[in-house]
Amino acid sequence: MLLRRAPSGLTLVELLIGIALLAVLLALAAPSFQAQIAASQLNSASGALLGSLMQARAQAIRLGRRVTVCRSADQQQCDTDPAGGWESGWLTFVDVDRTAPGNNAAVSVGDTLLARSEPLPASLRARGNSQVSQYISFAANGEARTLSGGSNPLGTLQVCSTSTALADARRATDLVLSAGGRVISRPAASVTSNCPGP
Numbered sequence: 001m002l003l004r005r006a007p008s009g010l011t012l013v014e015l016l017i018g019i020a021l022l023a024v025l026l027a028l029a030a031p032s033f034q035a036q037i038a039a040s041q042l043n044s045a046s047g048a049l050l051g052s053l054m055q056a057r058a059q060a061i062r063l064g065r066r067v068t069v070c071r072s073a074d075q076q077q078c079d080t081d082p083a084g085g086w087e088s089g090w091l092t093f094v095d096v097d098r099t100a101p102g103n104n105a106a107v108s109v110g111d112t113l114l115a116r117s118e119p120l121p122a123s124l125r126a127r128g129n130s131q132v133s134q135y136i137s138f139a140a141n142g143e144a145r146t147l148s149g150g151s152n153p154l155g156t157l158q159v160c161s162t163s164t165a166l167a168d169a170r171r172a173t174d175l176v177l178s179a180g181g182r183v184i185s186r187p188a189a190s191v192t193s194n195c196p197g198p
Contacts, residue, residue: 038163045120046159046173053183060138068095070105070135078105086126089119098147105135131155144181160195
């Protein structure tokens with residue numbers, strides 16, 4: 001006696017229903033992924049800038065020399081354009097002579113370049129208030145100083161996302177420079193006008 005085996009596999013209708021259900025689930029999950037990606041980019045960028053500043057301070061203390069971090073659009077020289085921002089990238093260098101005109105940072109012939117940081121993703125902005133809009137310089141004792149040797153320039157750098165996937169309460173991080181040269185990261189109390197809304 002021959003037993004007939006039941007057919008295995010899916011029919012075309014069952015397969016199409018399964019694909020349709022999968023498409024609906026993916027459409028529902030996509031906005032959540034966009035928010036996750038935007039938040040991850042923001043955390044990564046603020047962490048990179050914070051890490052560079054902490055490393056610069058540590059190097060200043062270790063070397064017993066002035067170490068400066070400045071924003072840089074060309075990854076060769078400090079950027080002094082008032083319209084520019086830290087999102088274009090930054091340089092970290094041992095600033096031997098501090099000879100730039102005015103109170104601007106510049107990489108000179110005798111300076112040692114310690115690190116170059118690439119530009120941030122296009123959806124991110126990083127802007128500082130007037131005290132830290134172009135550079136942050138650490139003296140040999142780790143304190144933040146102006147290039148002319150003036151007192152500690154307390155300041156805040158704000159890293160923010162222009163993504164529509166994040167609400168205002170989640171789209172910015174403040175990096176706050178304290179009197180002793182320490183830099184701390186905290187969620188921004190408000191998003192500044194330097195960060196256009198979604």
